[in-house]
Amino acid sequence: MKTPCILGSLSITALTSIGCHAQAPAAPATAQLDPVIISVERSRQTTFDAPAAISAVMRETIEAAGPQVNLSEVLNRVPGVTVLNRQNYAQDLQLSIRGFGARSTFGIRGVRLIVDGIPATMPDGQGQASNITLTSAGRIEVLRGPMAQLYGNAAGGVVQVFTDMEAQQPTTTVTGSIGPYGQSKVGLKFGAAGPSDAVSLDASTFRTDGFREHSEARRDQINAKWQHDFTADSRVSLVVNSIDQPVALDPLGLTRAQWEQGLPAVTIQDPRKTVLQQQVGAVLEQRLGDSTQLTARVYFGRRDLDNALSIPLLVQQPPTHSGGIVVFSRDYQGLGLQLSHSTTLDNGRALRLVGGLEADASDEDRQGYINDRGVRGALKRDERNRVDNRDAFVQASLDIDAEWSATAGVRSSHVRFRSDDYFITPGTVPPNPDDSGSLSYSATNPVLGISWRAAPTLNVYANAGQGFETPTFTELSYRSNGLTGLNVDLKASKSRHLELGTKWKYAGAQRLDVALFDIATRDEIVVDTNAGGRATFKNAGNTSRRGIELSHLGQLGDSLHSTLSLTALRARFDEAFVSGSGAAAVNVPAGNKLPGTPERSAFAELAWAPGGAWAGVNGGVEVVYTGKLYVNDANTDAAPATTVLNLRAGLQQTVGEWQFSQLLRVDNVTDRNYSGSVIVNEANSRFFEPAMPRNWLVALKARYEFR
Secondary structure, three states: OOOOOOOOOOOOOOOOOOOOOOOOOOOOHHHHHOOEEOOOOOOOEEOOOOOOEEEEEEHHHHHHOOOOOOOHHHHOOOOOEEEEOOOOOOOOOEEEEOOEOOOOOOOEOOEEEEEOOEEOEOOOOOEOOOOOOHHHEEEEEEEEOHHHHHHOOOOOEEEEEEEOOOOOOOEEEEEEEEEOOOEEEEEEEEEEEOOOEEEEEEEEEEEEOOOOOOOOEEEEEEEEEEEEEEEOOEEEEEEEEEEEEEEEEOOOOEOHHHHHHOOOOOOOOOOEEEEEEEEEEEEEEEEEEOOEEEEEEEEEEEEEEEEEOOOOOHHHOOOOOOOOEEEEEEEEEEEEEEEEEEEEOHHHOEEEEEEEEEEEEEEEEEEEEEEEOOEEEEEEEEEEEEEEEEEEEEEEEEEOOOOEEEEEEEEEEEEEEEEEEOOOEOOOOOOEOOOOEEEEEEEEEEEEEEEEEEEOOEEEEEEEEEEEEOOOHHHHOEOOOOOEOOOOOOOOEEEEEEEEEEEEEEOOOEEEEEEEEEEEEEOOEEEEEEEOOEEEEEEOOOEEEEEEEEEEEEEEOOOEEEEEEEEEEEEEEOOOEEEOOHHHOEEEOOOOEOOOOOOEEEEEEEEEOOOHHHOOEEEEEEEEEEOOEEOOOOOOOEEOOEEEEEEEEEEEEEEOOEEEEEEEEEEOOOOOOOEEEEOOOOOOOOOEEEOOOOEEEEEEEEEEEOO
């Protein structure tokens, strides 16, 4: 297998203050009501003080939630987030925030992904969650609402993942887990921190036969981070990660009849995906004075993909068709500069300023080939695709007085696409013309917010902002008439966001967060046609999203704590439009619901961790509710709402320098037969992707500290 050369990556945000190597050991459950985050004002603050809807998932939760393979294990507890596990490692998760991203047929759209400050989302807005290594993640932050628009080309929100750098002593951790259907994962992790250096190395391998036919997958991952302090005022961080996914078979979506009767899809074309991605980079944090800091990032990466689609052989024959096997090699890179400054005004007030520049680019060599029962045939497509963004942002936060503060910001974004077509056959019937072309999208998005510290235990905030979302290269690559070449008629969607929220700590160990939001989008990008794994897209006019998010965290005595999150979302098409084309065209009336977006979702957990004679024993009960998922714009069918019960129990022991833990999980205890996700507007009505039946997980961990 070809192994690409990768060069490096850097973070635009300071992950920790200069001179601090490692965070404190995990705090007791009551302290987790208010973890420290950086996403809102790009500086360290608690989730309670942050004037926006933001949630943080900590290491303890990540370890208890499952095999640490998919973000769906942990993000289902975050209000406003819908994360659907397709049980299909050829297509990745469906992740949406406040209804943005639900249309994605593969990968992640509408949500900005950042790992240790390095974008996991390409300049065109397409992101991949598969390169996130949960076994090394110490914290996951999810920022929703207007403040997320200051991160660029994503309308829904931002998900940031930070590597765990907590080891105070050199520590080696070995983990292993097994489950049904041939599922297994083995990991090795090393962490250490000294006076000038801190390091985290993590390697893992995952295998599954899949519970559906034709769903086998293998994934090997490496994530490494090294921090070095040159002086008390200067730090550099190096981040390297790799994912090798040599096997990921695609079980495809099912028709309602296939799903209800337990029948497999027809996989005669052997749909599958092979991925190899590597990247490396660095972050420089330089203190320029007592209150001024410069942060710089630079990163380089390469992604190789071989993807066989389930397109019938006959359909691939016309000269203008681009085939059923997609192959590309993509080089990507980026850099950024951020300058932050704070100053103290009279009466103890403070002004915090942050400004920065970001430039990211990707350059891919893409081919398409005939797919003949999984065997690569004749060349049908050959092109070079390039996309880059040039962004600038500034953000200011002012303490008006002891109770009131204001935040204002603006981001200017310019995204350029260029495609050069090298597969031109003028002598065929019909002829295959030169489909080269270019497109540009620009936007200037302001954000304004105000917060009121009504009491030491009560914060209220209101935010307003504008966002935009460009089509991805994949969404631009096909036109509804079957031709390749940039779909020049596809516009970027633009959105207006309003948010009102409150955060309240009460009774000593209880916290309640509530956020109301109203979003209006024009030129919403929707799936036009979707067949054989290939989708075309169009603009559908205006849409609206209105809803409420509620989360409650509580300590119920010394040994019990609870988590509750509720989301109600009303997502609608506000204008009628035509979905599909030709004989498959359907009139979609105003008022129809956006497909793939549940109107109600909930997560509830009761966790038990006693002390005394029962110390080391823990357990938990989880209830996950997902509302009805409409499968198409016409709302002619839907995956029913479902409620799933999960149970877990764990043990912990300490023997000298060794720490051992064991975890048993049983998910979908009542063995519900439900559709875990849907494929929006699938042309052959193969909308449904079944969730796993009752299943179990046994996970073991051994941790040794070198003292």
